Amino acid sequence: MRIYNTLSRKKEKFIPLEPGKVKIYVCGPTVYNYFHIGNARTFIFFDVVRSYFTYRNYEVTYVQNLTDIDDHLIEQAIKEKTSVPEIAEKYIAAFFADISQLGVKKADHYPKATEYIGEMLDMIEKLAEKGLAYEVNGDVYFSVDSLTSYGRLSGKKLEELRVGARVEENLQKRNPADFTLWKKAKEGEPRWPSPWGEGRPGWHTECVVMSRKLLGETIDIHGGAVDLIFPHHENELAQAEGISAKPFVRYWMHGGFLNIGGEKMSKSLDNFFLARDVVKKFDSEVLRIFFLSKHYRSQIDYNLDLIGESEQALHSLYMLLKDLDYLRIMDKRINYTEEVLESKNEFLAAMDDDFNTARSIAVLFDITRKARQYYNQQNPVYEEYLHMLVELGQVLGLFQNLAIKLKTDWDSYSNDLIALLVKYRDKFKEEKNWEMADQIRNDLRSIGIELQDTKEGTIWKSLK
RNA sequence: GGCGACAUCGCCAAGUGGUAAGGCAAGGGUCUGCAAAACCCUCAUCCCCGGUUCGAAUCCGGGUGUCGCCUCCA
Structure with missing residues (x-):
């Protein structure tokens, strides 16, 4: 088998860490909303990846995380006038309902970010000890300058990120490209205690922690769509490399986008269709054929x-x-x-x-x-x-x-078929063709269906 | 501005040096009282220009066009 590895930008022969076993981690949803059909493309593709490895007799362990704490959830909780845990619960349930409708089989594990806060704190502390992280006013950042390899997954150079037109302004950071490991809680926000005060973890930490915990320090495949390459996966890689000398991921796999009108479908562009709505219009297998008819890395x-x-x-x-x-x-x-x-x-x-x-x-x-x-x-x-x-x-x-x-479901036709005969009989009655009208009634009786003409019209009963 | 991907029949889409898979649509045929469905058959030299090679859709250079990443995003 050969797999295109984003890190090397080449197709590489697939050699799992342990012979006969494949460990796959795919970034799952942030559960603040229903997922859209573009997200579904990724889930369906990796469902096929998992399925194919299984078919080839690999023992597959498949993990997909659920991000149940972040800014989006907090916003959504305010919007829906409820709490963050309730938002998470609601959209996790919706997630499972939707992937089931899509015919996507469940992963082996669905770790939630909030269940790994302790482990995340341990890792952030280790990064800080190694001088890869620093704290400012209760926020903790990863220092990208401390890691020479930073940018190798996404092919970005730090100088370019610095001069890039769209780097966020944050004077607290030593380098604008530094990313948040721990975020100080504002008034009314969900919070966990930490050595730097109460707050919540940054997004990129959970995947490293949960992946290592459930699959080990080195995993075979880490997947997602191309938009995760930077910054999410780059930042995961940075943390993992900061913590351990062992490779984090053997093969990075990234799927292409689902576009709409030639443009990427995304929540921020507000041009998306929810998977749950699309699957009402089209059979899930139709969507599979549609997606799988094109290579996964193409748009x-x-x-x-x-x-x-x-x-x-x-x-x-x-x-x-x-x-x-x-x-x-x-x-x-x-x-x-x-x-x-x-x-x-x-x-x-x-x-x-x-x-x-x-x-x-x-x-x-x-x-x-x-x-x-x-x-x-x-x-x-x-x-x-x-x-x-x-x-x-x-x-x-x-x-x-x-x-x-x-299997042809004749039961679903029977009512309609009898209704049809009744309609034809009505037509004959109208034409005073009593012979035909009576023949229909008699023939139906002979197969066990009795017609009864009432004021409200003709009804039928089963004699069996 | 930096980085990257892509451009193949009417539409979608495989193919990464050896002479263009597949799907949809279309045309012809079989079947049918007429139809529908189904089945059979037919249907491209690969964006432009230049180069390498015995040989290129496939490699190299230059255009043109589309898209993506550089910001939360599958």
Whole structure:
């Protein structure tokens, strides 16, 4: 397997720290709001990463954090006239509900920032002891000048950051690029005691602490979208390197944005659609096809017409499974022949190459065509292809709850069908075609449905 | 201003030196009383200019255009 590593800007051979095991940490949501469909793209992609490693027989430990204390939560609590913990609780529940709707499987751990305050303080103290952090008026900052390697993940040079047009003005900081490790509490804000007075942790500390605690000092993959490279991941790396000589992350993976109208979708630009709303309009698997049809590091434009195309594409996959009656052979044990395994190998090759899902989906469609051809030729190899299609599709998170989806739910039609017959009978009655009207009533009775003409119209009862 | 990414059929999108995957749409056909659905078939030389090479969408240089990061943000 090869994975593009943001740190080296190259695809690198994937070698896990421990053979057969993969430790993945993906930055999760700050729970002050519902997440949008752009966030969902990242969650879905890493769901596939995890799923693929599992398929390749790796033992995966997947951690995603929940940031439940920061400025946004405090603001939102004021806006909603409630407390920070209640905001956190509300949007954590919403987060889980939404990822479930998206068909994203749960991570192994969801550490919350507020549960690791003690560990964060320990780390900040260690950084201070090493001269990498300093306190001013109850705030503690990380001193970027103390670390020569600062900027290597994002490819930034400190001098450039200094002259950059948009560096925040803060006279307390020795260097404007210094970032907050501990923030002094203002009146009425949530607070924890610390050696520097009451306050709360800065954002970048939690991920280092929780990652090290749950996965160890060195993890295999740390993920997120590109906007996290700087400053968030750069700052995480700085702290981790300040604390330990061991490498923090072996492979940094960053996904591209979901754009809208050619522009990045973001909460601050107010041009976003909430995932929970989008998933009401489109099946979660349609969204998967839509996202995975393009490489994860590319930008994707959110466009309803394009999602409609994905809907068509997914539909054709399901039509194949229905037409060729996959349900009938679902439980059949299959020994794949060489030819079918070749398709699998193509799929694996695509995924092994930095998770090229666009290519792996193309393999799915190739399989579809072959299955159909063999079926038309009445060659039983089609059964193998069908099984392979489902097996590989499920690695991408497609074909969830297949048995239910493929089964025709006649119950849901019965009311409508009887209503339809009643309507036709009414039409005949209107035309005084009593023969046809009576025949409908008699035929229905013969299959156990009795029509009764009342003042309110025709009702029906089951005789069974 | 600094740094980076991208530009492939009508649309979306793979392909990183050996002669252009796949999806959607479109056209033709099969089926049908007519349709719909489904199925089969067809459909690109890769933004521009120059260079390297036996050979480039793929490498190098120069344009043009789009986007991102440098600020909280997946």
